[in-house]
Amino acid sequence: MMFELKDVTRRFGNKLAVDAVTLTIPQGQMVGIIGRSGAGKSTLLRMINRLQEPSSGSIHFAGVEVSGLRGRALRNWQRDCAMIFQQFNLVPRLDVLTNVMLGRLNHRSTLLSLLNIFTREERVHAIAALERLGIEQTALQPAGTLSGGQQQRVAIARALMQNPKMVLADEPIASLDPLNAKIVMDALRDINEREGITVITNLHTLDTARNYCERIVGMAGGRVVFDGKPSELTAEAVKAIYGTDKDGAGIDETMTSTSITIAAERADNQSAGAQPLALAGL
Numbered sequence: 197m198m199f200e201l202k203d204v205t206r207r208f209g210n211k212l213a214v215d216a217v218t219l220t221i222p223q224g225q226m227v228g229i230i231g232r233s234g235a236g237k238s239t240l241l242r243m244i245n246r247l248q249e250p251s252s253g254s255i256h257f258a259g260v261e262v263s264g265l266r267g268r269a270l271r272n273w274q275r276d277c278a279m280i281f282q283q284f285n286l287v288p289r290l291d292v293l294t295n296v297m298l299g300r301l302n303h304r305s306t307l308l309s310l311l312n313i314f315t316r317e318e319r320v321h322a323i324a325a326l327e328r329l330g331i332e333q334t335a336l337q338p339a340g341t342l343s344g345g346q347q348q349r350v351a352i353a354r355a356l357m358q359n360p361k362m363v364l365a366d367e368p369i370a371s372l373d374p375l376n377a378k379i380v381m382d383a384l385r386d387i388n389e390r391e392g393i394t395v396i397t398n399l400h401t402l403d404t405a406r407n408y409c410e411r412i413v414g415m416a417g418g419r420v421v422f423d424g425k426p427s428e429l430t431a432e433a434v435k436a437i438y439g440t441d442k443d444g445a446g447i448d449e450t451m452t453s454t455s456i457t458i459a460a461e462r463a464d465n466q467s468a469g470a471q472p473l474a475l476a477g478l
């Protein structure tokens with residue numbers, strides 16, 4: 197199953213946000229997209245998921261033209277490529293378990309969804325997803341009361357509930373401290389390796405992309421200026437991606453510096469004692 201972007205372009209007025217991007221991504225790859233702020237990374241991801249429409253170009257998955265899908269077929273595609281955001285996008289006042297089960301929305305009838313009725317099977321599936329992310333003990337808390345790292349793990353659990361073929365993560369660790377950033381990146385790597393789910397993630401920092409991604413796509417001014425393995429990312433390639441600022445001062449440290457430095461045990465993994473299945477009324 198190949199995923200292909202051909203000459204995908206997006207304009208906002210006169211601004212060319214994404215400029216003729218062509219990429220072929222085999223199923224199961226972990227791809228990091230890097231570039232300066234404004235390089236077009238978010239717009240590119242949003243076009244894949246059809247949150248934004250390309251101005252021109254085409255997107256194909258397993259031979260099907262994604263850019264032409266409508267109605268149910270479009271909803272199925274949006275289920276197949278689950279999206280994770282920097283700001284988590286959970287419903288803060290709803291409990292964690294319900295937030296995770298909302299990942300099933302595109303699988304179920306509108307009536308059941310409207311009534312917020314979930315089956316036992318869906319609950320078991322949701323608890324299993326939370327356990328996998330090490331946060332099952334939070335199942336009954338309002339999502340808004342969790343730490344940022346925990347909320348992002350809830351968002352990943354919700355994505356897993358969609359049984360996606362692809363996970364699109366738009367700067368998933370930009371709001372997190374280093375330890376939680378590591379936990380979230382490890383979780384993305386784990387679902388990539390264990391389930392063979394393609395992961396395409398926008399990342400602010402170069403070293404995170406180097407550490408986690410087998411393939412790095414560098415964008416500048418809407419165009420792909422680098423596409424290769426981390427080992428191929430030479431100083432020259434880094435310069436092409438991040439450029440130099442207008443005073444010629446070179447690459448800003450905040451763009452490339454270490455955001456994940458902690459290889460410690462999970463500090464906030466406190467699963468002891470809780471019985472989430474019982475808590476969830478199962």
Ligand SMILES: Nc1ncnc2c1ncn2[C@@H]1O[C@H](COP(=O)(O)OP(=O)(O)OP(=O)(O)O)[C@@H](O)[C@H]1O
Pocket residue numbers: 208211212213214231232233234235236237238239240
């Ligand atoms: N809805 C919009 N309307 C107008 N311009 C937009 C819109 N969305 C993005 N742009 C512009 O398109 C360009 C690319 O934006 P995009 O958010 O894709 O970049 P990015 O690389 O993801 O940056 P960041 O890391 O800051 O999110 C920017 O110049 C941005 O201002």
